[in-house]
Amino acid sequence: MTTATQQFEKPELSYRYEFEKHELDAIRACVHEHGFAVVKRVLPLDYVEELRLAALAVVNPRNGLQPGESRTVHAFVEHCPVLWRLLDDEEFVNFSRFMLGTPDLTLHRSASIVRMPGSPGMQWHTDMSFNEGPPKNLDDVLNRSMNHFSGPFYLTGLHPMNAGLAVIPGSHRADWPGPEGFEFTPDRRSFFPRGTEPKGYGGMDVPGMLPLFTDPGDRTLFHGRTYHGVFPHKGTEIRVSCGVGFRPKHPRITPPWPLSTYAKNLMASLPQRLKPLYEDYIGIDPAQQHVY
Numbered sequence: 001m002t003t004a005t006q007q008f009e010k011p012e013l014s015y016r017y018e019f020e021k022h023e024l025d026a027i028r029a030c031v032h033e034h035g036f037a038v039v040k041r042v043l044p045l046d047y048v049e050e051l052r053l054a055a056l057a058v059v060n061p062r063n064g065l066q067p068g069e070s071r072t073v074h075a076f077v078e079h080c081p082v083l084w085r086l087l088d089d090e091e092f093v094n095f096s097r098f099m100l101g102t103p104d105l106t107l108h109r110s111a112s113i114v115r116m117p118g119s120p121g122m123q124w125h126t127d128m129s130f131n132e133g134p135p136k137n138l139d140d141v142l143n144r145s146m147n148h149f150s151g152p153f154y155l156t157g158l159h160p161m162n163a164g165l166a167v168i169p170g171s172h173r174a175d176w177p178g179p180e181g182f183e184f185t186p187d188r189r190s191f192f193p194r195g196t197e198p199k200g201y202g203g204m205d206v207p208g209m210l211p212l213f214t215d216p217g218d219r220t221l222f223h224g225r226t227y228h229g230v231f232p233h234k235g236t237e238i239r240v241s242c243g244v245g246f247r248p249k250h251p252r253i254t255p256p257w258p259l260s261t262y263a264k265n266l267m268a269s270l271p272q273r274l275k276p277l278y279e280d281y282i283g284i285d286p287a288q289q290h291v292y
């Protein structure tokens with residue numbers, strides 16, 4: 001068997017990282033211990049298909065994306081009423097309450113990403129920012145919390161051939177030294193092979209990495225500090241993902257941007273009963289919310 005083939009087989013690990021959604025303690029323990037987990041069958045497949053079509057309509061409205069391209073829409077919840085059902089889903093919201101350790105949550109980040117066949121993937125990075133002091137970018141404002149987790153839905157499933165995601169188990173730990181033979185970039189959010197230019201590395205050959213394999217409806221969870229990267233898309237199916245997450249209401253975040261019109265419209269459109277969940281929503285910097 002060649003190395004290339006091996007990499008596309010689901011590796012056997014010494015611990016379990018795939019769970020059913022009722023296994024709350026085990027899920028939280030796995031994210032805490034290993035930095036990631038996969039929760040099987042979170043969304044019913046008819047809803048997955050509705051979300052997939054809605055996401056394509058927002059992210060790739062005129063089918064304008066060419067082979068090899070990818071596009072992200074931030075603050076996706078502002079553009080996708082189909083996603084609002086999750087905000088009204090007690091089980092979904094309670095899961096975040098459980099993971100974040102507080103009942104007092106507020107709507108936080110959301111995004112949808114479309115990756116076309118031929119797209120190049122994404123370099124290794126953490127979602128969490130390590131910067132301190134005055135914020136210099138979006139993540140300095142939104143992604144500084146220590147117990148932040150990401151929980152995207154890969155609506156078309158994950159496989160290394162189809163722009164799949166890979167994580168480095170254990171890389172969320174503060175004392176993680178980086179992959180063998182690599183050094184951290186100055187902001188620590190990525191790494192590069194020792195002796196090369198100090199910029200984020202995109203190669204999917206990093207020691208210790210784990211490719212994930214998931215089905216539509218599964219939820220992928222990883223700690224804010226877990227390093228992850230995306231394989232180049234060598235398959236034929238357009239990859240579609242989306243996610244919506246919460247943060248604890250306290251400590252409050254004072255955004256350095258005004259509430260956007262889209263954010264205001266969202267808050268005016270959501271039902272009153274959800275107000276506790278969205279009244280502290282800060283959306284995203286209007287200058288950065290557009291599709292790119």
Ligand SMILES: O=C(O)CCC(=O)C(=O)O
Pocket residue numbers: 113122127164165228230241
């Ligand atoms: O597209 C993906 O699978 C991952 C995207 C990602 O990690 C990010 O936008 O931070």
Ligand SMILES: [Fe+2]
Pocket residue numbers: 125126127228
């Ligand atoms: Fe990421």
